[in-house]
Amino acid sequence: MxxxxxxxxxxxxxxxxxxxxxxxxxxxxxxxxxxxxxxxxxxxxxxxxxxxxxxxxxxxxxxxxxxxxxxxxxxxxxxxxxxxxxxxxxxxxxxxxxxxSGQLAQARGIPVAKLFPSQPPALGKPTTLVCLVENIFPPAVDITWRVDDVPVTHGVTHTDYTATDIVSFIRFSYLQVTPSTGATYSCVVTSQGLNRSTVAYWVAQDTEDTTTLWTALCGAAMALGIALALMGITMMVVAWRSRTGG
The missing domain is CATH 3.10.320.10 (Class II Histocompatibility Antigen, M Beta Chain; Chain B, domain 1)
Structure with missing residues (x-):
């Protein structure tokens, strides 16, 4: 090689x-x-x-x-x-x-991708998704975006390569989006010259529905706890009366 x-x-x-x-x-x-x-x-x-x-x-x-x-x-x-x-x-x-040439093998790094919103997202409101690609070597990767497995190019920007202190590079890519419930966003990183890609995913979730669900579950758990406590007190009173003949 x-x-x-x-x-x-x-x-x-x-x-x-x-x-x-x-x-x-x-x-x-x-x-x-x-x-x-x-x-x-x-x-x-x-x-x-x-x-x-x-x-x-x-x-x-x-x-x-x-x-x-x-x-x-x-x-x-x-x-x-x-x-x-x-x-x-x-x-x-x-x-x-x-x-x-012919004496040394070519050094290669396996890119690691992380995908996350730049700030807490809200459905229906514009935000920026950030794809951080690390462990790049050589600095020659292609970064593409897909929404529900459909390629997108509008609203995409990339940074240049940034060297790290461990002889590798990092690179950022950004996608401007307006999240909708259940939409799947993916960042695809392909190393040039290799038949290999790294993919990171992010799925939009309805944070308001999630909050309502957790509130309902907490309320139900509290109500169940109170009912069990009252039942325990009642059983204790009945047991005490039976022992005293009341």
Whole structure:
């Protein structure tokens, strides 16, 4: 089996998050990767696991992920340096692939998907479903959405890949929905080049009906408890009277 390499270069800086109310430092990372699969290149700036910026190689510009941040702070690498690093990465990748081809097996990760609403959902009200895909390696997966097993593309957005400190990547995908009772939503993650997919499901439930049901059950249980207690008291009184001849 050939070894198609994935090169990852990272620059890290320890920073303290005093504003976040914690003394534990976070890692500010700038990670560049190149590979033979799509996307051929990727570059992102992250703080911990939060992606702050990613570089759009097709548009040749930095894209902000956090709205509060400026669109392109001067601390980020200029376009000329980004393109120079990307060219060097691809050149080195070609050299290492030729050397390792037939000698090393290709490393693969099995993606893990988690699907959940961004906030407590309510039937008939718009919300956002979040599909978090972890343990991605190489960073080349396709994420698609289905509603009741029907593919959907409207209202779908994806983030770029974010590197983790365990030599893997994560990626988010979002779907804007208005949940209806019993509707089944699924996030399908397919690794490029492999005949294998990972699927995560979320089923819309009527939270109001569930609350009413639990309220009714609790009320019935309380009524039954009171009835049993009264029955026990009555039996105790009857037994006492029989012993005293009353």
């Amino acid at each position: 050939g070894a198609e390499a994935v090169l990852v270069a990272a620059g890290c800086l320890w920073v303290a998050l005093g504003a976040a109310g914690t003394d534990e430092p976070q890692v500010l990372s700038e990670v560049l990767f190149c590979q033979p699969d799509e996307p051929l290149l990727g570059l992102a700036v992250t703080l911990g696991t939060e992606q702050l910026f990613w570089f759009n190689f097709s548009g040749l510009s930095w894209i902000q992920r956090v709205p509060e941040l400026p669109p392109e702070p001067p601390e980020l690498e200029p376009l000329e340096l980004v393109l120079k690093d990307a060219d060097f990465c691809q050149h080195l990748l070609l050299i290492l692939t030729n050397i390792a």
